[in-house]
Amino acid sequence: MRTSTAASDPVRIVDSTLRDGSHALSHQFTEGQVRAVVHALDAAGVPAIEVSHGDGLGGSSFNYGFGLEDEIGLVAAAVQEASRAEIAVRLVPGVSTIEDLRAAHEVGAGVARIATYCTEADVSVQHFRAAADLGMRAVGFLMFAHHASPRALARQARIMVDSGAECVYVADSAGALALATVQERVAALVREIGADAEVGFHGHQNLSLGVANSVLAYHTGARWIDGALCSLGAGAGNASIEVLVPVFERLGVPTGVDGAAVLAAAADVVAPMVQRAQAGPGAGLPAGQSGGFSSFLRHAQRAANRYDIPVHEIMHRVGEAGYVGGQEDVIIDVALRILDERDAVGTVRSNR
Amino acid sequence: MAVMSRASVAVVGPGNVGTDLLVKLLRSEHLDLRYVVGVDPASDGFSLARESGVATSAEGVDWLLSRADLPELVFDATSAAAHLVNAPRYAEAGVRVVDLTPAAAGPFVCPAVNLDRHASAPNLSLISCGGQAAVPMVRAVSRVAPVIYAEVVTCVASRSVGPGARANIDEFTATTARALESVGGAGRGKAIVILNPVEPPVVMRDTVFCAIPADSDQGEITSSILRAVAEVRRYAPGYALRAEPQFDGPRPEWRGLARVAVFLVVRGRGDYLPPYAGNLDIMTGAAVRVAESLVRERVGAL
Numbered sequence: 001m002r003t004s005t006a007a008s009d010p011v012r013i014v015d016s017t018l019r020d021g022s023h024a025l026s027h028q029f030t031e032g033q034v035r036a037v038v039h040a041l042d043a044a045g046v047p048a049i050e051v052s053h054g055d056g057l058g059g060s061s062f063n064y065g066f067g068l069e070d071e072i073g074l075v076a077a078a079v080q081e082a083s084r085a086e087i088a089v090r091l092v093p094g095v096s097t098i099e100d101l102r103a104a105h106e107v108g109a110g111v112a113r114i115a116t117y118c119t120e121a122d123v124s125v126q127h128f129r130a131a132a133d134l135g136m137r138a139v140g141f142l143m144f145a146h147h148a149s150p151r152a153l154a155r156q157a158r159i160m161v162d163s164g165a166e167c168v169y170v171a172d173s174a175g176a177l178a179l180a181t182v183q184e185r186v187a188a189l190v191r192e193i194g195a196d197a198e199v200g201f202h203g204h205q206n207l208s209l210g211v212a213n214s215v216l217a218y219h220t221g222a223r224w225i226d227g228a229l230c231s232l233g234a235g236a237g238n239a240s241i242e243v244l245v246p247v248f249e250r251l252g253v254p255t256g257v258d259g260a261a262v263l264a265a266a267a268d269v270v271a272p273m274v275q276r277a278q279a280g281p282g283a284g285l286p287a288g289q290s291g292g293f294s295s296f297l298r299h300a301q302r303a304a305n306r307y308d309i310p311v312h313e314i315m316h317r318v319g320e321a322g323y324v325g326g327q328e329d330v331i332i333d334v335a336l337r338i339l340d341e342r343d344a345v346g347t348v349r350s351n352r
Numbered sequence: 353m354a355v356m357s358r359a360s361v362a363v364v365g366p367g368n369v370g371t372d373l374l375v376k377l378l379r380s381e382h383l384d385l386r387y388v389v390g391v392d393p394a395s396d397g398f399s400l401a402r403e404s405g406v407a408t409s410a411e412g413v414d415w416l417l418s419r420a421d422l423p424e425l426v427f428d429a430t431s432a433a434a435h436l437v438n439a440p441r442y443a444e445a446g447v448r449v450v451d452l453t454p455a456a457a458g459p460f461v462c463p464a465v466n467l468d469r470h471a472s473a474p475n476l477s478l479i480s481c482g483g484q485a486a487v488p489m490v491r492a493v494s495r496v497a498p499v500i501y502a503e504v505v506t507c508v509a510s511r512s513v514g515p516g517a518r519a520n521i522d523e524f525t526a527t528t529a530r531a532l533e534s535v536g537g538a539g540r541g542k543a544i545v546i547l548n549p550v551e552p553p554v555v556m557r558d559t560v561f562c563a564i565p566a567d568s569d570q571g572e573i574t575s576s577i578l579r580a581v582a583e584v585r586r587y588a589p590g591y592a593l594r595a596e597p598q599f600d601g602p603r604p605e606w607r608g609l610a611r612v613a614v615f616l617v618v619r620g621r622g623d624y625l626p627p628y629a630g631n632l633d634i635m636t637g638a639a640v641r642v643a644e645s646l647v648r649e650r651v652g653a654l
Contacts, residue, residue, distance in 0.1 A: 062613075063503065063544055094521055323548070327546055330507075332613060333559075336595045336598070
């Protein structure tokens with residue numbers, strides 16, 4: 001394929017291996033691993049690296065899984081290791097607090113990535129103000145973007161921009177958007193906030209469309225694109241950074257990132273850390289289809305083992321019941337209901 | 353037998369919480385709702401108050417505190433920031449306040465746990481809806497076994513969360529976590545809140561996790577939890593367990609501790625918003641219970 005020779009706008013690649021990717025390792029990154037990943041990404045020229053519990057600062061909990069190490073210590077290590085890259089942290093109002101943001105800022109985090117469910121942007125106003133007060137860059141994230149119409153999503157993006165966001169992401173948390181549905185949403189955001197802020201896209205691999213969706217998002221006006229080494233991330237993982245970079249290069253879009261270096265970082269640094277294979281599209285597909293949250297998968301697997309129920313039955317039920325990201329606690333409840341129903345069926349049968 | 357006088361009360365902030373409270377106050381035998389004040393003439397509760405013959409004003413606390421006949425007690429259902437501004441003014445005017453915002457200016461009160469402890473405090477904080485749901489469970493466990501860490505995950509319908517609460521989500525999590533410690537008896541507390549916009553709206557639910565020693569008496573803990581649920585149901589009848597408490601054995605990632613998980617559902621009485629809004633009902637039910645108990649004490653002292 002030949003591409004236009006006209007100079008294209010550069011794309012800002014943001015790495016989420018050490019945040020979204022920590023879902024794949026059940027939030028067990030060590031300080032040594034964080035240092036090695038940041039060192040490699042920084043050397044490759046990736047301009048921003050996100051480090052936090054997978055569910056955001058303060059996510060270490062029974063509900064989401066406890067992190068192995070203190071995450072502020074991990075942020076501090078990342079800051080020390082980075083010579084050029086900015087270190088970003090993830091803030092999810094309702095889980096993370098302004099206190100958490102202050103602690104991260106104190107050890108040198110420069111970017112606050114503030115995420116809400118796609119219809120609830122107004123809960124983040126106080127967090128954007130806090131980021132501005134601390135002198136941090138602030139970026140908004142509208143999660144589960146497939147659950148809102150393009151117009152509704154754009155209105156929510158406006159709330160974040162008015163609160164101080166310099167960029168707002170269409171976050172395809174469930175990996176449920178496919179091509180045109182990405183473009184409609186990115187276009188709506190560009191129309192609404194384009195004069196005041198940039199637009200980003202965060203893609204998941206549940207339908208194997210993470211990279212393709214990211215490229216279409218760029219062509220529709222998104223200028224910040226997320227990825228992760230080895231596709232590490234919740235569910236079927238994120239768009240791979242080591243694929244995004246050469247694809248953008250082939251399309252003549254400057255990334256400022258060394259493609260060979262990120263490929264080496266994926267193969268030599270991250271691949272050996274991955275205890276089990278990233279759940280491929282097969283395992284993540286139910287989330288993409290039902291629009292359930294990718295991060296539910298590992299918790300559903302645990303409940304499936306504990307209560308001896310097929311994992312797909314739990315995931316299906318969770319999607320059907322309309323639970324949203326963050327409600328990992330319902331998985332046990334759903335498993336208990338499935339057991340109850342089985343018992344009830346058993347009773348009816350034995351009464352015959 | 354002497355006729356018991358009803359205590360005059362006011363509601364400040366007639367939004368979702370304030371309006372639900374108003375409906376309950378109109379039913380109270382011991383509390384006489386005299387004033388409903390706010391700052392937005394379009395607030396939901398104003399028309400309902402007027403229909404019931406209650407004096408209203410959109411000129412806020414200034415108007416309320418300039419009445420010749422001050423109320424004995426104010427329910428503050430505004431926002432944490434507004435409460436912090438108003439609290440000293442109530443104190444100066446000698447008006448007691450039951451605070452339904454997460455401002456945490458006064459001692460925390462959960463009727464099922466410590467109703468009597470702070471009977472003389474001029475400002476009582478009702479923590480938060482998640483706190484009202486979780487604190488009795490944490491206390492039920494901690495009176496049987498040490499709770500090293502407690503966590504509550506609260507999920508409420510987006511529609512039931514008004515602008516004041518949305519501006520205060522950080523205060524909600526911080527205040528709830530502190531109450532799990534100071535009232536629930538946990539070594540450390542954590543609160544998570546999720547707003548779910550799914551239609552039809554979801555009924556409020558809370559999951560409470562407690563980290564406990566591996567050798568804790570599970571039977572005792574379960575019966576303590578059942579007693580506490582019955583206690584809360586006296587003022588929030590839609591509060592119920594969705595399943596038996598679930599015990600999990602110790603795990604290395606839990607630092608060798610075991611865990612009990614309590615799954616709650618809180619259905620409201622539908623006084624203002626439909627029954628899905630249990631988050632309103634448990635707060636306003638607790639508020640009425642606290643105020644009636646203060647009034648009974650006052651009458652008892654005569």
